[in-house]
Amino acid sequence: MPGLKRWEELEPGGTVLPAEAEQPHTGGWRTGLRPEVELSRCVNCLLCWLHCPDSAIVLDGTTFTGFDYDFCKGCEICAEVCPVDAIGMVPE
Amino acid sequence: MTARLLTGGEAVAHAMRQIDPDVVPVYPITPQTPIVQTFARFVADGDAHAELVDVESEHSAMSAAIGAALAGARTMTATSSQGLALMAEVVFIAASLRAPIVMAIGNRALSGPINIHCDHSDSMLVRDSGIVQLFAENAQEAYDLTVLAPRLAEHPEVLLPVAICLDGFTITHAAEPVELLPDEAVRAFAGEYAVPHALLESVPATHGPFAMPDYYYELRRQQAAAQDAALGVFAELADELAELARRRYAAVEPYRLDGAEHAIVALGSTAGTVKDVVDELRHEGEPVGLLKVTSFRPLPRDAIIDALEGVARVIALDRADSPGGVPPLAAEVAATLYGSDAELESHVYGLGGRDLHPADIRAIFAGDAPGYVGVRGAAWPA
Numbered sequence: 001m002p003g004l005k006r007w008e009e010l011e012p013g014g015t016v017l018p019a020e021a022e023q024p025h026t027g028g029w030r031t032g033l034r035p036e037v038e039l040s041r042c043v044n045c046l047l048c049w050l051h052c053p054d055s056a057i058v059l060d061g062t063t064f065t066g067f068d069y070d071f072c073k074g075c076e077i078c079a080e081v082c083p084v085d086a087i088g089m090v091p092e
Numbered sequence: 093m094t095a096r097l098l099t100g101g102e103a104v105a106h107a108m109r110q111i112d113p114d115v116v117p118v119y120p121i122t123p124q125t126p127i128v129q130t131f132a133r134f135v136a137d138g139d140a141h142a143e144l145v146d147v148e149s150e151h152s153a154m155s156a157a158i159g160a161a162l163a164g165a166r167t168m169t170a171t172s173s174q175g176l177a178l179m180a181e182v183v184f185i186a187a188s189l190r191a192p193i194v195m196a197i198g199n200r201a202l203s204g205p206i207n208i209h210c211d212h213s214d215s216m217l218v219r220d221s222g223i224v225q226l227f228a229e230n231a232q233e234a235y236d237l238t239v240l241a242p243r244l245a246e247h248p249e250v251l252l253p254v255a256i257c258l259d260g261f262t263i264t265h266a267a268e269p270v271e272l273l274p275d276e277a278v279r280a281f282a283g284e285y286a287v288p289h290a291l292l293e294s295v296p297a298t299h300g301p302f303a304m305p306d307y308y309y310e311l312r313r314q315q316a317a318a319q320d321a322a323l324g325v326f327a328e329l330a331d332e333l334a335e336l337a338r339r340r341y342a343a344v345e346p347y348r349l350d351g352a353e354h355a356i357v358a359l360g361s362t363a364g365t366v367k368d369v370v371d372e373l374r375h376e377g378e379p380v381g382l383l384k385v386t387s388f389r390p391l392p393r394d395a396i397i398d399a400l401e402g403v404a405r406v407i408a409l410d411r412a413d414s415p416g417g418v419p420p421l422a423a424e425v426a427a428t429l430y431g432s433d434a435e436l437e438s439h440v441y442g443l444g445g446r447d448l449h450p451a452d453i454r455a456i457f458a459g460d461a462p463g464y465v466g467v468r469g470a471a472w473p474a
């Protein structure tokens with residue numbers, strides 16, 4: 001298996017350190033729909049941030065600004081919990 | 093140094109007090125109880141400073157121990173029999189996470205039928221987990237090996253859990269003269285705890301990642317290498333301890349093997365009984381000897397071959413059975429001596445605390461003992 005490490009090169013127990021951790025873009029798992037926000041309707045309650053299972057809600061300080069599509073899997077929870085219907089699911 | 097009258101359990105607890113670990117998650121079970129009971133009193137009296145965590149099971153004890161050890165806390169625990177069986181899943185994980193936890197095992201028969209007395213079936217259950225297994229012959233050895241264990245576990249080339257196996261009741265509860273090292277000598281010997289990427293040092297790391305077919309095999313190979321490295325590290329530490337204690341340990345202890353034609357290979361307290369019988373038989377002119385295996389994991393294969401060279405008849409005594417197969421120590425000895433001219437013999441004895449008397453050992457040496465020594469009824473395997 002080319003490119004894979006030998007056992008001597010691995011940390012004891014296979015511990016993964018930040019420098020060498022791969023960042024798989026799990027957003028690629030979305031199946032056709034992605035969330036979009038109409039920020040003019042958003043009341044910044046941050047319920048979407050609280051509920052998002054993938055930490056894909058992007059904040060500027062404490063202000064909701066949008067989604068990290070590299071990690072959003074399109075589960076629709078944010079759209080479901082949004083109390084003012086500012087978030088909708090749209091085709092990719 | 094003067095000897096004190098201590099049970100093996102108390103002696104291990106004294107070693108723990110002197111090492112002064114940071115965390116001890118533990119669940120009580122006979123015959124490990126005197127270890128934890130004595131250590132808990134040391135903590136209550138302020139003579140030891142560990143966070144003693146009263147967990148709800150042995151599965152939790154080892155789970156908590158892994159977390160503590162990887163966080164950067166020197167961690168010890170103790171168990172027996174069913175406790176070890178319940179813990180077994182997590183013992184494998186401790187070894188694979190390379191968590192250097194030191195654990196005393198008061199060896200006791202596994203259920204069923206339920207029993208509280210000594211055999212080695214509990215330790216043998218985790219034989220292949222990756223944990224280092226050192227078997228003590230008496231309370232003094234249980235103490236000394238416990239003093240040595242943290243350094244062995246924490247050595248950068250080892251980083252494995254280490255079990256000190258002491259025979260339930262025979263060692264855990266029997267009082268013997270034990271020479272304790274001075275507290276400050278043990279503390280200096282044990283030194284500071286260190287593991288790579290300790291979480292308490294705010295080093296972000298993923299411990300215990302998922303490993304698919306592309307990496308699982310490499311990580312298992314790494315554990316085998318760590319076990320192999322433990323042999324050399326044990327020898328170095330035994331030398332260091334010998335300077336302090338004037339007692340020298342080795343992975344195997346040959347006893348009167350010079351010129352021996354018949355040799356017993358055994359683990360634990362039985363080795364002490366065999367030594368007495370060997371002395372008697374030698375006095376009577378019989379060419380007999382003993383090879384005591386202290387380090388069962390890692391198994392010192394080369395040392396076993398060297399020690400038994402020229403012995404015509406090698407007799408493995410197992411205090412555990414492998415129904416339908418070959419008892420564990422016999423299988424190891426046979427595989428190690430594969431190709432030698434020695435006649436190999438295997439006996440099971442002492443299951444569930446059945447005594448092995450000097451007369452039984454004489455019968456074994458004389459070739460008059462059956463496969464299952466001391467059992468009532470047919471005593472030869474089919």
